[in-house]
Amino acid sequence: MNISLERISRSFGGFTALDDVSLEIREGELVALLGPSGSGKTTLLRIIAGLDAPDARAGARIRFDGAEADLSVPGPRHVGFVFQHYALFRTMTVFENIAFGLRVKPKRERPGEAGIRTRVAELLSLIQLDSIAGRYPSQLSGGQRQRVALARALAIEPRILLLDEPFGALDAKVRQDLRRWLRRLHDKMPVTSVLVTHDQEEALEVADRIVVMRAGKVEQEGTPEEVFHHPKTAFVMDFLGNVNLFHARMEGGHTGAMTQVRARPHDLEVSREEGSGPAVRGRVTRVQTAGAAAKIEVATEGGEAIMVEMAHDRFKAIGIAAGEAVFVRVKDARVFVEDYTI
Amino acid sequence: MRGGDAAWVRYLLITIALGFLGVMLVAPLAAVFIEAFAKGAGAYWRNVTDPATLSALRLTLTAAAIAAPLNAVFGLAAAWAATRFDFKGRSLLITLIDLPFAVSPVIAGLIYVALLGSRTPLGGWLGGMGIEVIFATPGIVLATLFVTFPFVARELIPLMQEQGSDDEQAAVVLGADGWQTFRLVTLPRIRLALVYGLILANARAIGEFGAVSVVSGHIRGLTNTLPLHVEILYNEYNSVGAFAVASLLALFALATIGAKNALEWRLRRAREGGNGQ
Known part of the structure; x- marks a missing residue:
């Protein structure tokens, strides 16, 4: 289902959670709303679900496949919603939790008992938990609960699936497994999905498109590649990964102006020789090789800490150790207009 | 240890x-x-089955039987309002719920005499329609309601606050209407606390003395409840009678404690089995 949000604002007392946000979500997409807490991402998700209503302002509109939704009454929109803390019905078994959405349907739409059984069995095998139908939520692990919550949301065959920090309360390892599983599930069953997260890795790994939010506004939207490699603002660059900050003096047109230059750790290079081109002099304070890449911390002469990442084979080739004097060269960096200070 | x-x-x-x-x-x-039992089982039995005692027993149970379900309804409504909605006067509501615990029961009784006594406009108007409130059963029920109404609400509010409304919201987005949400999701989660509140309210309703004493008028065989009847018998130097009736109240108390313990045991088991989230 296509979702079109136009000029949505929402304030709670004096706090503006959403400030004139417009957003298009296309059929079959998995969109991640990414941002720090307080950026308005959960509020936006709840408004799409109809759990909350936007402020009544001229031009505020939500359309589902072109049909305008009534915003004056918050109410169910027949969406699948997965809550951060699962919100499983603890007095019901896994089976009854998943069957709930089917059982509360009006009589003429409700499948018979046999139909409900078949549907729940399908969903149980989809979430690979066939054997636990009779258990209660309290007897499940966090990852199992989250999968049951997802199956419950999918039971009513929603045309939109909304996930509010679905993996936020899980261990790192389980979280990784589950988000890959979610991605595979979405490839198999492409329900239009919106996922709220503050974890950039999760967004980059799972989503087709990322909407980065900040202070109630959309900061940037695009594919994971776009937002990661071509951040439009310093905020997006900072939020999507580690960043080294250099203070530099502009040459050419803006002679004398001080500016901030941002570079990712893997866009820096360390060597013992000064070589050609601008480089920063410093001393290696720490070397960490446990992990996917080797991490080298360098303290500059100005006292700033720089983090450099490189592949293990490259690290072995140059063989740098803590305490050595080195030069850090910038392979790729970014300057954002907003950072100019004159 | x-x-x-x-x-x-x-x-x-x-x-x-x-x-x-x-x-x-x-x-x-x-x-x-x-x-x-000082004068034997026969005397005990005579006192317990005395018509005035039976009438007091009937009135006490009637008042409790009316007060308890109303209490449940009010308690649920108040707890729901206080924990699920954010509105002006919410904290005032929570404070007012405690009022009957704070004021002396005698005052509760006097409030109703002042409001509904036969010389007041409201009481006169009701009297004109043939409805006696004060010195009659309705007054006793009202006084009982007043002193018992915090019990259920006070049991439910902290519980519902702690549970939050995620489950209800989940039910709503799954398509459940208000009644389905309440019956299938909310009620099963608060059932034991609700019953617990009712047990306490019931115990208080049966034992209430002060508020009921003011509105009752102490008409033997008509507007006497068990506690009032005990006092009357005692004041008439019928100590065996007073204690025989008192023993009925004591038995109610023991039954209440038994029910409360059984429920606490179940609550504990439910919590151990269901400490999810």
């Missing part, structure tokens, strides 16, 4: 606790039954 406590501390504390209970509770309770 904690490690650091010497044996003598343990024995001293246990002795104090049990001794206090013995002196303050068990002995008086035993005395009630001893006095009640």
Whole structure:
């Protein structure tokens, strides 16, 4: 289902959670709303679900496949919603939790008992938990609960699936497994999905498109590649990964102006020789090789800490150790207009 | 058991606790039954089956039977409003719920006399339609309602606050209407607390003296409840009668404690089995 949000604002007392946000979500997409807490991402998700209503302002509109939704009454929109803390019905078994959405349907739409059984069995095998139908939520692990919550949301065959920090309360390892599983599930069953997260890795790994939010506004939207490699603002660059900050003096047109230059750790290079081109002099304070890449911390002469990442084979080739004097060269960096200070 | 406590501390504390209970509770309770049977089982039975006693018993149970379900309805509504909605006057509501605990029951009785007595406009108007409130059963029910209404709400509010409304929201987005949400999701989660509140409210309704005493008028066989009847018998120097009726109240109390313990046991089991989230 296509979702079109136009000029949505929402304030709670004096706090503006959403400030004139417009957003298009296309059929079959998995969109991640990414941002720090307080950026308005959960509020936006709840408004799409109809759990909350936007402020009544001229031009505020939500359309589902072109049909305008009534915003004056918050109410169910027949969406699948997965809550951060699962919100499983603890007095019901896994089976009854998943069957709930089917059982509360009006009589003429409700499948018979046999139909409900078949549907729940399908969903149980989809979430690979066939054997636990009779258990209660309290007897499940966090990852199992989250999968049951997802199956419950999918039971009513929603045309939109909304996930509010679905993996936020899980261990790192389980979280990784589950988000890959979610991605595979979405490839198999492409329900239009919106996922709220503050974890950039999760967004980059799972989503087709990322909407980065900040202070109630959309900061940037695009594919994971776009937002990661071509951040439009310093905020997006900072939020999507580690960043080294250099203070530099502009040459050419803006002679004398001080500016901030941002570079990712893997866009820096360390060597013992000064070589050609601008480089920063410093001393290696720490070397960490446990992990996917080797991490080298360098303290500059100005006292700033720089983090450099490189592949293990490259690290072995140059063989740098803590305490050595080195030069850090910038392979790729970014300057954002907003950072100019004159 | 904690490690650091010497044996003598343990024995001293246990002795104090049990001794206090013995002196303050068990002995008086035993005395009630001893006095009640002081002139034999026959006298006890005569007093218990005396028409005035039976009438008082009927009135007490009637008042409790009306007060308890109304209490449940009010308590649910108040707890729902206080925990699920954010509105002006919410904290005032929570404060007002406690009012009956704060004021003396006698005042509760006097409020209704002042409001609905036969010389007041409202009471006169009701009297004109043939409805007597004060010195009649409706007044006793009202007074009982007043003193018992915090019980259910006070049990439910902290529980519902702690549980939050995620489950209800989940039910709503899954397509459940308000009644389905309440019946299938909310009620099963608060059922035990609701029953617990009702047990406490019921115990108070049966035992209430002060508020009921003001509005009752003490008409023997008509507007006497069990506690009032005990007082009347006692004032008439019929100590066997007074204690026999008192023993009925004591039995209600014991039944209440039994029901409460059984429920607490179930609550504990439910919590151990269901400490999810």
